[in-house]
Amino acid sequence: MLPGTTRNTVLSALKRQRLPAIRTMLIGLCVMLALATLTTWAATRTRIVDLGSDNQMHSSGVYSEWSKGAVIVLIRHAERCDRSSNTCLGDPTGITVAGSQAATDVGHGLQHLGLDSAKVLSSPQVRTRQTAHFIFGKAISSEEWVQQCDQDFAKTALAHKAPKHNLVLVTHSGCIDHMERQLKVPGGQRSSDYASALFVSVAANGKARILGQMNASEWQKILNSTRT
Incomplete structure (x- = not known):
């Protein structure tokens, strides 16, 4: 002891x-x-894939989902006159000449995907209506909800998506941001350049997921790669 x-x-x-x-x-x-x-x-968290190559378009599922009519595309309007020193198309609340060319490039890319089974809508703002005109080569129907960039935007967009018909919306960065928020994209990745396109797949049960994002300047690269 x-x-x-x-x-x-x-x-x-x-x-x-x-x-x-x-x-x-x-x-x-x-x-x-x-x-x-x-x-x-x-x-x-959701990581946004850059769709700037034909391989990425395939691997992300854009081509297969588009062929099913299961996609919503949110396209931000092209470069706006009131925030640029570039030559304006005319209306000071509209887009620039450079913006109209970017919108035309987007249109060529969407034509490559095919628009036969797509419904197309625009925000009623001048800059979105002008962008839509240059994308599709004609005036596009506009609806008020396409510019209502609030917490209900994603739900409203999904409600307007008809089965087996792709939905193309020419809208605003704020609306795209709300869609990305709803689909759990981190703040540091939530951004949309002028005339960029966010691709969202919608399953039969209504569940949505982001396939990726394409900048306007990348469409021509996609088209060139598919021609070779």
């Missing part, structure tokens, strides 16, 4: 030895928990 004082000294020494080990173990557990939480969060 150890004297009381000696025993207490030994116990105190043992406790002092255990504390760093326990502290290290707790820190390790906290780090593991944080990593697991971060991994779970990342797994639920």
Whole structure:
């Protein structure tokens, strides 16, 4: 038997030895928990694929989903006059000449996909109606909801998607942002350039997922690759 004082000294020494080990173990557990939480969060986020090549269009499922009539395309209007020093088409609330050319390039790309089974709508704003005109070569019907860029936009767009018919919307960056938010795209990836197109697939049960995004300048590259 150890004297009381000696025993207490030994116990105190043992406790002092255990504390760093326990502290290290707790820190390790906290780090593991944080990593697991971060991994779970990342797994639920949507990464937007750049559709700037024919291979990406195939691998992302754009071609196959489009052939089923299962796609919503959200196209941002082309470059607007009031925020550019480029030559304007005419109406100061509309788009620039450069923007009209970008919209024409988008139109060539969509024609390549095929528009026979597509419904096309535009926001009633001048810049979106002009963009739609240059994309499709004619005036396009406009509806008020296509410019209502709020938390209900994604739900409304999905409600207007008819089975086996693709839906093309010429709209605004704010509306595209709300669609991306609804489909869990992280803030750092939510962006849309002038005349860019966001492709969203809609399953038979109404569940939507983002296939990817195409910038206006990339359509010509797609067309060139399919001609060779």
